[in-house]
Amino acid sequence: MSQINVRVDGASYTDDVEPRTLLVHYLREQLGKVGTVVGCDTSNCGACTVHLDGEAVKSCTVFAVQADGCEVTTIEGIGADGALHPMQKAFHEMHGLQCGFCTPGMIMASIDLVNDNPDPTEDEVREGIEGNLCRCTGYQNIVRAVQQAAGEMHGRSAGATETLGAQS
Amino acid sequence: MTVTENAAELAPAKEVGQPRRRKEDARLITGRTTWTDNMVLPGMLHLAVVRSPVAHAKITSVDLTAAQQAPNIVAVFSGRDFAEEQGSIPCAWPVTPDMVNPGHPSIAVDEVNHVGEAVAIVVARSKAAAQDAVELVDIDYDVLPPVLDLETAVQDGANLVHDQLASNTSYHFVFDAGDAGTGADTDQAFADAEVVVSRRFVQQRLIPAFMEPRSVVVQPQGDNVTMWSSTQVPHVLRVMLAMVTGVPEHKLRIIAPDVGGGFGGKLQVNPEEVLSLLVARRLGKPVKWTETRSESLMAAHHGRGQVQYIDVAADREGNVKGLRVRLLADMGAYLRLITPGVPALGAFMFPGIYKFPAYRFECDGVFTNKVPTDAYRGAGRPEATFAIERIMDELAVELDMDPLELRRKNWINAEEFPFTTVAGLEYDSGNYDMATEQALELLGYDELRAEQQQRRQSGDPVQLGIGFSTFTEMCGLAPSRVLGSLAYGAGGWESASIRMLPTGKVEVVTGSTPHGQGHETAWSQLVADQLGVPFEDVEVLHGDTAVSPRGMDTYGSRSLVVGGTAVVKAAEKVVAKARKVAAHLLEASEDDLDFSAGKFNVRGTPGAEVGIQEIALAVFAAHNYPEGMEPSIDAEATFDPVNFSFPHGTHICAMEVDTETGMVKIRKYASVDDVGVIVNPLIVEGQIHGGLAQGIAQALYEEAVYDADGNLTTGSFVDYLVPSAADLPHFDTGNTVHAAPGNPIGAKGVGEAGCIASTPAVVNAALDAVRHLGVSDILMPLTPERVWRAIHHGGDGGDRATAGTNAYGGAQTESTAGVSTDASLGGEL
Ligand code: FES
């Protein structure tokens, strides 16, 4: 067992973990942060994506001990004071989710993408979220959501020319 | 509030048709929902399943000692331990009276029949401990030759999957329109035909690959057992588990919390569900089992898996005269819930939208040493649609006709609906011409055709092709009597009830269990319109057999058509009861009451009105209600459709093929679907998008590949290529609306349309790009290697990859047998 100190979604924890424990399992099983989910065992799906010191990581590729001294943000910690993060709002507005299983990871990856690229083109969004699989949506509405949130996060009007459900 | 004389002015805009944002989202976008794997119960133990590493073998010895002695292990079981009580995984669809079902143990006892079959179970205090001990279970196998290839499996003297059976054929199912009286004699039609085109198509095995791995939690409490499962079908599961395990149905409660996708893959009674229940009962402790992705890909059921031999007969002018279909359908090692029924369901869809005078369908269900197949989005209909839409293109080539012209010539015209097809189905409504015109426009057809011509003339290394799929499908499963006539073990009705709460809020209980479709939103829209209550005042409950006792669940694009209609019917009953109370309270005759915007008004008496939400409170107090009536306006309804519904559409794909590298790239994809009346355009569009992604993935990316020993070589997301955002194009989608006459909503069903229609459009497009280079077929998925080989060496592209590479399928997968010769592969590649 090794002792780690981490801040997760703004709260500090000191815990003993097995050296082999993955960050995602620490979050889910020891902290009860079950908003972050596991979709694969080969680091392909991105369902487990969280922010580690502000950068998106697949939390199944990080050992809990590697997060020692770090700040972890999960889907449960991105809304400020009970309000939704613009990315969450955009996924809702643009119907960027169906079953919602990929959604936490998709949102976390997308926030990181928009932090790096404030005004991504459709292709840039598609490339940027390539590491996150969604089986339900066909991605088109996810792309719309990311672009809409990019506008809001960077103070542009939401470019809300897109009418949803208008089928084009 | 201001008083107004005109109630109509106050009437809220109709909810049906609005792109309402989903109610479900709030808990999903915040990570605050309950997936089964999130469940933690006091004293809960964790299961890990030990799985067979070989495809076909007798089990000669099992040694559990080392595993039993490992730290934190509570128990280790082998198949022997449950041999007496495990029964068989049920098969609800014996498609022929003499269908052979060898039985499907949840855990192997004496022999294993596919890689990944459960052979032992480890129970531990933690998931990690259980997984560690899996390695310590020692089982010896006496390996038998695996049966992997469909065409070999049906030869005389073939190795047998089940040595107690006479052959590998489970059933032979025939539909002959001549015999059924729905068409002319097929042999005669072919004998008289001026043109006959015959093709062999392969439907590769696919894996549903829902994003949430399957997960089960079982809690035994005294005589009662509660199971949480990531299932599409809690109601079906309850009945079946009661029958299999002997836990009385009324002592068994199944809960499907939020479920992370299914696509047919969770329409199952899973061996692991049975085993979790048996272990929990044996130990008297709550248990949890959650699969890894690798387990999911190898042990959850697969879809598709057919070799199709199709003959089409026509005259020289392009009038189709007959259709003949022979299928070998891969059952896998065992029959699961509807394994045999999937190809049989497709039997009725091969004629597509065309007016064939004669039709014969034959299918052999064939056992192989692979995981069983079963429903996957479309279930039988994508396979049929692929075959007919591909062969219409081949016939067009043979006749030197434009593929769309040939289709137009043969499809059912708008004024001919309702139209009874040669397969005996009555197509309800639609306009194939209109959808096609709209799709051509969306695509920018003329420009792309011109560009194709240019590229061809200039010998551009990147060629362009355009492919069509003008399709229909049968949805709204299903009229119970029809299911009965097809020997299906249950009905196709759906149930709903509505509870009017004292404060006027409304609870809607539906038997149709969603896993991403947005029932909570769409059902709220239906009820808001029916009862005239605000959308926000409606709560939709589902997925728990204690809350929603009756249901047939969600699959086959049935939810809105059947389940939504049950909701509407229940709402009508609520209004009828409320009308009696209103008449009583307003001291008026029922006949003098108008109901609009949630209020009963006495006609011609302004101000004499009472709202349905007030009536809910009135019957709760029950101080003043009509004689002879119960003090309740709650109601329930069960709806059993009399016909299927038939969504249709035209999908057009424009595809670039790089002849130098074999890379294909969808340049543009346009689809126009007629799914009947649209309740929520946002949800409909989303369903189309998701279906397109899966259908395109079959054409371009996905295949469950087994090697010559029966190992699944696409056993992780590294090798099984679920497409990412970068792998898919933007979709241009549209709708036409022809209401379904069979239900009051007018909806036809949308869940499977995109998946059914898109695959042949994509393959037809790729072929259209390279046909002038001598290519007439390429096996799916159209990997660059296959495409390159087909262009440069002829044939259909052959194996998925060359021998020695990871994705190599060996010489013995159904996709390759009888196809890949040295010549077709272009020699020693
Ligand atoms: S669970 Fe981490 S990438 Fe799939």
Ligand code: FES
């Ligand atoms: S919404 Fe279901 S996997 Fe993305």
